[in-house]
Amino acid sequence: MLSVGGSIFYRPKDKQVHADNARMNFHTGNVGDHIALLKVYSSWKETNYSTQWCYENYIQVRSMKRARDIRDQLEGLLERVEIEISSNQNELDSVRKSIVAGFFPHTAKLQKNGSYRTVKHPQTVHIHPNSGLSQVLPRWVVYHELVLTSKEYMRQVTELKPEWLIELAPHYYQRKDVEDDASKKMPKGAGKAAI
Structure with a gap:
C-alpha cells in the first residue's frame, strides 16, 4: 500500500467533504x-475486491489493484522461501513495531x-494536513517519507513508543536519543498518546 500510498484516495472538487469523511472513516481511533x-486494503478484500466499494469510498481502483498485485508477489516470495504467512490485524502494536x-x-x-524534530539528523518537520494524526500530534512518530511544499511535511505517519526504537534498532539508537520528557509542556491537546 505504501508503494501506491500517495494515490489511494481521490477528492473530487464537487464532493470534497464526502471524500474527506470517507478517508477519515479509516482513521477512527487515531490509528495512524x-x-x-x-x-482500507482489508475492507476492500472483505468486499471481494469490489470496484463499487472503491467508488463509494473515494478510493482509486487502479491503485488498489496494483497494491493487490504487489501483495500477491510478496506472498509468492514468502511461499518460495517457505516462510509461514500469518496475519492478525488486531495486534496493532505488532503491526506498529513492524x-x-x-x-x-x-x-x-x-x-x-x-x-x-527528526531524531538522528535533526530538522524541523510537520505532519502533513492529510494525515489522520494531523490534529492529534502524538509525542513520537515514524513516517514513510518527507515532502517539501510550503513546509517539510511527513507523509504516512504512525505513532510509536520511544522504547521500541531501542528494542528494534539498538544499532542505530541509544538511550539518550529516545529520552522522553513526558513532563515537558506541550501545546494544548498535543502529545497525548493514543497507544
Whole structure:
C-alpha cells in the first residue's frame, strides 16, 4: 500500500467533504496512516475486491489493484522461501513495531511549538494536513517519507513508543536519543498518546 500510498484516495472538487469523511472513516481511533491503509486494503478484500466499494469510498481502483498485485508477489516470495504467512490485524502494536523496524531512521519527536524534530539528523518537520494524526500530534512518530511544499511535511505517519526504537534498532539508537520528557509542556491537546 505504501508503494501506491500517495494515490489511494481521490477528492473530487464537487464532493470534497464526502471524500474527506470517507478517508477519515479509516482513521477512527487515531490509528495512524499506516494502519488506516491496512484497514482500507482489508475492507476492500472483505468486499471481494469490489470496484463499487472503491467508488463509494473515494478510493482509486487502479491503485488498489496494483497494491493487490504487489501483495500477491510478496506472498509468492514468502511461499518460495517457505516462510509461514500469518496475519492478525488486531495486534496493532505488532503491526506498529513492524513499521518501526522497517522505517526506524524516519522518526520524529514533538516539540513545544507543535512541530516535530527528526531524531538522528535533526530538522524541523510537520505532519502533513492529510494525515489522520494531523490534529492529534502524538509525542513520537515514524513516517514513510518527507515532502517539501510550503513546509517539510511527513507523509504516512504512525505513532510509536520511544522504547521500541531501542528494542528494534539498538544499532542505530541509544538511550539518550529516545529520552522522553513526558513532563515537558506541550501545546494544548498535543502529545497525548493514543497507544
